[in-house]
Amino acid sequence: MPLARVLAALRTAPSRTGSVIITVYGDAIAPRGGSIALADLLVLMAALDAGDGVVRTAVSRLARDGWLDRERVGRNSFYRLSHRGLREFADATPRIYGPLDTPWGGQLRLAFAEAGVERTMLEQAGYALLAPGVLMAPDTALSPSVTPTLLGAGPAAAMQALAARAWPLVTLADAYRRFLDLFDGAADGAAQLGPLEAMALRIILIHEYRRVVLRDPRLPPGLLPDNWPGTVARTLCLKLYADLAPASERWLDSAESGSGPLPRGPDPMLRFSGGGR
Numbered sequence: 001m002p003l004a005r006v007l008a009a010l011r012t013a014p015s016r017t018g019s020v021i022i023t024v025y026g027d028a029i030a031p032r033g034g035s036i037a038l039a040d041l042l043v044l045m046a047a048l049d050a051g052d053g054v055v056r057t058a059v060s061r062l063a064r065d066g067w068l069d070r071e072r073v074g075r076n077s078f079y080r081l082s083h084r085g086l087r088e089f090a091d092a093t094p095r096i097y098g099p100l101d102t103p104w105g106g107q108l109r110l111a112f113a114e115a116g117v118e119r120t121m122l123e124q125a126g127y128a129l130l131a132p133g134v135l136m137a138p139d140t141a142l143s144p145s146v147t148p149t150l151l152g153a154g155p156a157a158a159m160q161a162l163a164a165r166a167w168p169l170v171t172l173a174d175a176y177r178r179f180l181d182l183f184d185g186a187a188d189g190a191a192q193l194g195p196l197e198a199m200a201l202r203i204i205l206i207h208e209y210r211r212v213v214l215r216d217p218r219l220p221p222g223l224l225p226d227n228w229p230g231t232v233a234r235t236l237c238l239k240l241y242a243d244l245a246p247a248s249e250r251w252l253d254s255a256e257s258g259s260g261p262l263p264r265g266p267d268p269m270l271r272f273s274g275g276g277r
Helices: 002-010 017-032 038-047 052-064 083-097 117-124 156-166 169-183 195-213 229-254 268-273
Strands: 035-037 068-073 076-081 108-112 128-131 134-138 149-152
Touching: 002 169, 002 195, 017 035, 017 038, 017 052, 017 076, 017 083, 017 195, 017 229, 017 268, 035 038, 038 052, 038 076, 038 195, 052 068, 076 083, 083 195, 083 268, 117 134, 128 156, 134 156, 156 169, 169 195, 169 229, 195 229, 229 268
Parallel strands: none
Antiparallel strands: 035 076, 068 076, 108 134, 108 149, 128 134
C-alpha cells in the first residue's frame, strides 16, 4: 500500500510530531474554518503511526508555545491555529503551493554589504552571499533602498556557475531526489485509498514537500542546472495531491469542529493554481 511504504521509510527519521500537526492545520484545517476536535486529530495521527500520548504532548507544547489555541465544548477539546500560526502558514503558503519558476530578465543583481542589519535585510529579500561583502540575487529581487546594487549579465554557463557558488543547489537537489525516492510509486493506487488513508498520505506528502521547498530560493530556470529535480518533485506532488484530494476531503467532512461538522472549504487544488487557500 502507498501509505504503508512511505511510513516504513520514515520510521527511521527523527520524531517531528509537532511539525506534522502544524502541517495538518495549515494544509487541511485552517482552510475549513480552523478548528478540529482533538479526538479526530488523534485518529488522523494514529494513521501516521503517532501514539495518543505523543500527540497529546505535542499539542500541549504547541499550545504553550503559542501555535495553537484551545477551546472546550462540554467534555471535548478543540484546537485551532493561533493568530501566530495562521500568519506563519499564510506566509509559507505561496512558497509551498506556488510554482517554482519565476520570470527573469536574464541579469543578476549584486549588492555590497557587510554583516549587520543591511545584510540581513538583503538575505530576507532573497540575496545569497557570493563572496565576503558581496551578495547576489536574480534581477527580480527587491533591495532595501539604502543598498546600492549593480546589474550584470553573462554567458548562461557562467551565470549558472555563480548561482551554484551562492546557493546550496547540490544539497537542495539531493533533498528533492530523496523526496522523489520516498514517493516513487506512491501514486499507484492512491486514488483508490479510503478517506483516512488518503488524508494521512496527503499530510505526509505536503509535510515532506514543505520541508524541502521552503529551503528553495526559487531561482529562475536559467540559473539552475539542467534536469533540475525540483521541477519533477513539484509535478509529482501536484499529481499525487490531486489523486488524494477527493477521498481526503471526505474524511475532513466527517471531522468535528467546535460548532459542528468541519465546514466545507474551497477546492484544495485551487491553491496550486494561485487561487489561495
